[in-house]
Amino acid sequence: MPEARVIRLHPDAPESPAEQAPPGRGWDSHVAGGLEFLRRRLTGEYATDEFGFDPDLADHLLMPVLRPLFEKWFRVEVLGLENVPDVGGALVVANHSGTIPVDALMTTVALHDEHPAERRFRLLGADLVFQVPFIGAMARKLGATLACNEDAERLLSEGELVGVFPEGFKGVGKPFSERYTLQRFGRGGFVTAALRTGAPIVPCAIVGAEEIYPMIGNAKTVARVLGLPYFPITPTFPLLGPAGLVPLPSKWFIAFGEPIETAHFGPNAAEDPMLVFNLTDQVRETIQHSLYQLLLKRRSVFS
Amino acid sequence: MPPAVVLVTGVSRWLGGALAAELAADPSIGRVIGVDSVPPGPEVLPRLGRTEFVRADIRNPLIGKVIASAGVDTVVHMNISSTPGGSGGRTSMKELNVIGTMQLLAACQRAPSVRRLVLKSTSAVYGASPRDPAVFTESMQARRVPGGGFAKDSLDIEGYVRSFTRRRPEVDVAVLRFTNFIGPRIDSLLTGFLRMPVVPTALGFDARVQLLHEDDAVAVLVQATTGDFAGTVNVGAPGTVLLSQAIRRLGRVALPLPSAAMGPLGRLTRQAGITDYSPEQMRFLNFGRVVDTRVLREEFGYTPRFTTEQALADYARTVAPVVGPELVGGVAAAAEHVVGQVATLIEDVGSLAGGRRRPGTPVAAGLRAVRDA
Numbered sequence: 001m002p003e004a005r006v007i008r009l010h011p012d013a014p015e016s017p018a019e020q021a022p023p024g025r026g027w028d029s030h031v032a033g034g035l036e037f038l039r040r041r042l043t044g045e046y047a048t049d050e051f052g053f054d055p056d057l058a059d060h061l062l063m064p065v066l067r068p069l070f071e072k073w074f075r076v077e078v079l080g081l082e083n084v085p086d087v088g089g090a091l092v093v094a095n096h097s098g099t100i101p102v103d104a105l106m107t108t109v110a111l112h113d114e115h116p117a118e119r120r121f122r123l124l125g126a127d128l129v130f131q132v133p134f135i136g137a138m139a140r141k142l143g144a145t146l147a148c149n150e151d152a153e154r155l156l157s158e159g160e161l162v163g164v165f166p167e168g169f170k171g172v173g174k175p176f177s178e179r180y181t182l183q184r185f186g187r188g189g190f191v192t193a194a195l196r197t198g199a200p201i202v203p204c205a206i207v208g209a210e211e212i213y214p215m216i217g218n219a220k221t222v223a224r225v226l227g228l229p230y231f232p233i234t235p236t237f238p239l240l241g242p243a244g245l246v247p248l249p250s251k252w253f254i255a256f257g258e259p260i261e262t263a264h265f266g267p268n269a270a271e272d273p274m275l276v277f278n279l280t281d282q283v284r285e286t287i288q289h290s291l292y293q294l295l296l297k298r299r300s301v302f303s
Numbered sequence: 304m305p306p307a308v309v310l311v312t313g314v315s316r317w318l319g320g321a322l323a324a325e326l327a328a329d330p331s332i333g334r335v336i337g338v339d340s341v342p343p344g345p346e347v348l349p350r351l352g353r354t355e356f357v358r359a360d361i362r363n364p365l366i367g368k369v370i371a372s373a374g375v376d377t378v379v380h381m382n383i384s385s386t387p388g389g390s391g392g393r394t395s396m397k398e399l400n401v402i403g404t405m406q407l408l409a410a411c412q413r414a415p416s417v418r419r420l421v422l423k424s425t426s427a428v429y430g431a432s433p434r435d436p437a438v439f440t441e442s443m444q445a446r447r448v449p450g451g452g453f454a455k456d457s458l459d460i461e462g463y464v465r466s467f468t469r470r471r472p473e474v475d476v477a478v479l480r481f482t483n484f485i486g487p488r489i490d491s492l493l494t495g496f497l498r499m500p501v502v503p504t505a506l507g508f509d510a511r512v513q514l515l516h517e518d519d520a521v522a523v524l525v526q527a528t529t530g531d532f533a534g535t536v537n538v539g540a541p542g543t544v545l546l547s548q549a550i551r552r553l554g555r556v557a558l559p560l561p562s563a564a565m566g567p568l569g570r571l572t573r574q575a576g577i578t579d580y581s582p583e584q585m586r587f588l589n590f591g592r593v594v595d596t597r598v599l600r601e602e603f604g605y606t607p608r609f610t611t612e613q614a615l616a617d618y619a620r621t622v623a624p625v626v627g628p629e630l631v632g633g634v635a636a637a638a639e640h641v642v643g644q645v646a647t648l649i650e651d652v653g654s655l656a657g658g659r660r661r662p663g664t665p666v667a668a669g670l671r672a673v674r675d676a
Contacts, residue, residue, distance in 0.1 A: 027646075028642050028643065028645070028646035031639075031642045032639050032642060032643075035635050035638050035639050035642070036635070038635065039631055039632060039635040041551075042551060042626070042631045043551060043552065043554075043628045043631050043632075044544075044547075044548040044549070044550075044551030044552035045552070045628075046548070048511075048543065048544060048545050048548060049543065050437060050438055050511065050513075050542075050543045050593045051437045051438075051511075052437070052509070052511045052543075052545060052591070054545070127433055127434045130433035130434075130590070131433040132507075133505075133506060133507025133508055133562075134507040136433060136507075136508070137507060137508055137509040140509070140511075141509070141545075145437045146433070146434070146435070146436060146437065148436050150436035150437075150438070150440075150443070151436050151437050151438070154436075154437070154438060
């Protein structure tokens with residue numbers, strides 16, 4: 001006679017009754033989750049890293065706030081995610097636009113929600129970002145750090161997915177008439193960081209961010225007084241006051257292109273300015289080209 | 304080869320006393336001489352053991368006679384004040400730090416017996432600004448050179464030590480750049496700050512804080528004194544916490560204030576002798592500072608036993624929380640209970656209103672109970 005064994009009467013049911021959520025109790029488990037989150041926040045029982053990244057806050061507060069914008073408002077379509085590696089360091093280089101850097105936040109959501117490996121996107125920001133109260137602290141908690149070679153190389157060698165917008169303020173603060181034309185790509189610092197760490201460069205084209213706050217003017221005097229690189233005037237801002245801060249619901253595409261490998265050049269190649277310039281131009285042209293292609297694909301600005 | 308005669312300056316403070324006590328307990332070290340301008344307090348004194356105490360001010364040339372007559376071969380310089388409050392104002396603090404170091408180095412240069420110098424420096428030399436990289440390595444310098452206070456003094460002191468190294472190249476010099484100390488016994492800038500029940504912080508900023516447990520600090524100092532490491536090394540525990548997180552973990556209440564209000568408040572608390580909010584301290588509390596500790600682990604050869612989180616937890620044992628985790632946990636559990644009750648109530652009402660909509664017991668596809676005919 002075979003050994004006696006337990007035959008479960010309900011093979012599909014969870015093992016213990018405690019695991020089974022009572023029917024119709026979806027919302028209160030959400031509330032319980034929220035309470036647990038609040039308890040963690042109040043007692044400080046969460047982990048942060050040396051860059052100030054706070055994954056607990058990013059996942060439970062910032063992502064849920066950004067997700068409706070991503071899914072419903074901008075209806076972002078993400079293409080070419082297979083070009084972003086599942087593990088290991090890589091440098092995502094993207095075009096920058098939209099008066100306020102919403103494109104960086106949307107790319108963060110795209111890589112976390114849509115990528116199979118749920119990759120964390122570690123952004124590199126200008127020093128101005130970290131000088132401003134609240135914004136600087138929040139940027140660090142979201143995983144951003146200062147755009148400098150030391151930080152970029154440290155993140156890449158730790159196997160992080162790093163995001164950089166080499167156009168910087170020239171890109172976000174350009175007038176609407178210059179939409180989808182790439183500005184100068186910095187001094188190629190991002191290429192040297194990739195070369196020194198042997199990380200692949202993933203070109204990324206973002207379409208749609210240009211139209212969220214069409215910048216038709218720039219109040220240079222106000223900008224100088226406030227110490228900002230530009231002060232935008234859009235059809236709705238500052239005319240409608242705070243209501244002018246609502247972005248226009250343009251249709252977005254985020255496309256990741258084929259990675260450009262840098263490992264075979266060796267770390268000493270970072271000292272070769274000609275190679276750095278050539279790679280910078282190659283990345284810039286790839287992004288510009290895929291911007292044109294995506295624009296052809298889009299039927300209209302809002303659909 | 305262990306040192307024969309060690310001279311420790313600043314022995315009357317907790318850290319200097321702890322180092323002298325450790326060295327005195329090591330039988331391979333011939334003599335341990337402690338120097339300070341004030342006699343050690345009652346909590347330090349019993350631990351010092353066979354340490355010989357010399358009451359002297361390092362700003363006085365007398366220190367040269369002590370070094371020469373005792374034949375000191377290893378000098379540990381720890382008599383550096385980080386707060387104006389502790390040394391009677393900024394002027395005398397600067398005098399103690401800078402002139403004292405110059406005097407001590409001059410005495411060391413004259414003494415042929417000296418073959419090793421250990422400097423207790425600080426990671427404050429890197430400054431703290433939004434334009435700095437997130438993690439400092441030993442080769443980096445502050446993007447914005449600290450304008451005054453402790454950080455400026457420390458930069459000056461390191462400069463004098465470097466020129467001493469040029470003049471006496473045969474002397475091994477170890478410069479230890481410590482992060483903020485924490486622990487149940489040590490009295491540091493941060494322990495005083497975090498002991499306040501309501502901790503004022505800068506509104507809209509959150510610093511990354513890297514700590515070092517007092518036991519690790521003493522162990523590193525002992526190893527630097529008896530070992531043969533020469534060069535500059537960052538000393539900090541692995542891991543970081545955010546300032547807001549540290550305040551919450553200690554059960555303190557953070558009071559975020561606009562930066563403009565911090566200056567007057569700093570003057571007020573300094574006069575009251577509670578804590579010190581110098582402008583450089585403010586910048587540290589705004590932006591924080593993290594150092595890379597690869598050199599410490601691989602070249603110096605020491606791995607801290609406490610991480611930043613563990614060091615903070617060890618310190619937390621000695622401060623009674625204002626808002627305890629039990630309180631927060633209790634409130635959260637109570638709220639959860641209420642939510643559960645409300646959910647049950649709504650469910651019951653729902654089932655009364657439309658009884659048939661409530662799903663019955665799920666019927667499994669596998670085995671089925673045989674029903675009676």
